[in-house]
Amino acid sequence: MKTVLPPSCPMEALLRVITGPWTIxxxxxxxxxxxxxxxxxxxxVPGISTRILTERLRMLEHAGxxxxxxxxxxxxxxxxxxxxxxxxxxxxxDTLGAIARRWEDEGIFAEVRSGTE
Amino acid sequence: MKTVLPPSCPMEALLRVITGPWTIxxxxxxxxxxxxxxxxxxxxVPGISTRILTERLRMLEHAGxxxxxxxxxxxxxxxxxxxxxxxxxxxxxDTLGAIARRWEDEGIFAEVRSGTE
DNA sequence: AAAGTTGGTTACTTTAAAGTGCCTACTTTA
DNA sequence: TAAAGTAGGCACTTTAAAGTAACCAACTTT
Numbered sequence: 184m185k186t187v188l189p190p191s192c193p194m195e196a197l198l199r200v201i202t203g204p205w206t207i208x209x210x211x212x213x214x215x216x217x218x219x220x221x222x223x224x225x226x227x228v229p230g231i232s233t234r235i236l237t238e239r240l241r242m243l244e245h246a247g248x249x250x251x252x253x254x255x256x257x258x259x260x261x262x263x264x265x266x267x268x269x270x271x272x273x274x275x276x277d278t279l280g281a282i283a284r285r286w287e288d289e290g291i292f293a294e295v296r297s298g299t300e
Numbered sequence: 301m302k303t304v305l306p307p308s309c310p311m312e313a314l315l316r317v318i319t320g321p322w323t324i325x326x327x328x329x330x331x332x333x334x335x336x337x338x339x340x341x342x343x344x345v346p347g348i349s350t351r352i353l354t355e356r357l358r359m360l361e362h363a364g365x366x367x368x369x370x371x372x373x374x375x376x377x378x379x380x381x382x383x384x385x386x387x388x389x390x391x392x393x394d395t396l397g398a399i400a401r402r403w404e405d406e407g408i409f410a411e412v413r414s415g416t417e
Numbered sequence: 418a419a420a421g422t423t424g425g426t427t428a429c430t431t432t433a434a435a436g437t438g439c440c441t442a443c444t445t446t447a
Numbered sequence: 448t449a450a451a452g453t454a455g456g457c458a459c460t461t462t463a464a465a466g467t468a469a470c471c472a473a474c475t476t477t
Contacts, residue, residue: 192324193397195325196403197396198318202315203435207315232437233455233456234436247408257442258443260454261453275395275399278395279314282392286314286385320464338424342424351466374422374474375473
């Protein structure tokens with residue numbers, strides 16, 4: 184999603200971090216289930232490919248939202264979890280989720296879907 | 301961004317409404333400048349094409365975030381504005397924007413960009 | 418009489434991103 | 448002995464979305 188930022192806008196930058204397929208769901212999993220290993224996350228996010236999961240976790244790590252801890256064993260055991268910044272994001276996502284659920288109850292999204300398909 | 305919704309998730313649905321290039325900026329313009337006519341919005345969102353602007357406004361209208369009022373004059377005069385639901389979204393976007401600005405001050409996004417380019 | 422205004426639509430092209438499949442190197446287990 | 452699990456990497460294909468450009472109706476102004 185390479186957006187031509189209309190003006191330089193921190194909001195667009197933040198949205199680039201949290202949007203895109205799977206991202207929110209990955210954060211949700213780490214938030215609800217606590218720190219998890221790569222394979223566990225993959226199982227908790229059914230359908231995601233390893234490539235995309237790796238990419239998203241790396242991006243979230245760069246953004247300081249997720250930490251990564253690698254045990255140098257063989258095979259390696261890599262664990263991911265939410266940082267403080269991630270938790271901060273989580274509170275906001277809860278608000279977002281509350282609005283989303285209210286809208287869903289009001290039947291908004293069905294219309295949106297039918298309007299864009 | 302046709303997302304394979306992992307589980308049925310209202311949050312993903314909401315994000316489909318507010319994300320994508322220009323969308324947030326359009327909402328911001330309507331929020332700050334009040335209701336505007338099509339041409340005015342186009343001028344206030346420099347660089348956007350009429351096709352994308354039309355598509356976004358239609359989508360936001362379907363989502364009940366924006367209202368549309370067409371005067372059947374010639375040439376037609378079409379005005380768009382934020383609905384109550386749009387205003388509700390606006391409060392949330394303010395929160396989002398506050399977090400975004402704080403992160404920007406902490407220099408997060410530069411890293412994210414360099415990490416994904 | 419020609420050009421401009423307004424709010425689009427339609428068709429075509431381009432591109433960024435997501436998906437898919439195959440590979441590693443080592444260990445444990447069946 | 449071979450299969451499966453671990454955490455990815457790499458190359459190729461596919462596709463959805465954005466960009467680009469041309470066109471339209473109908474009326475007004477120059």
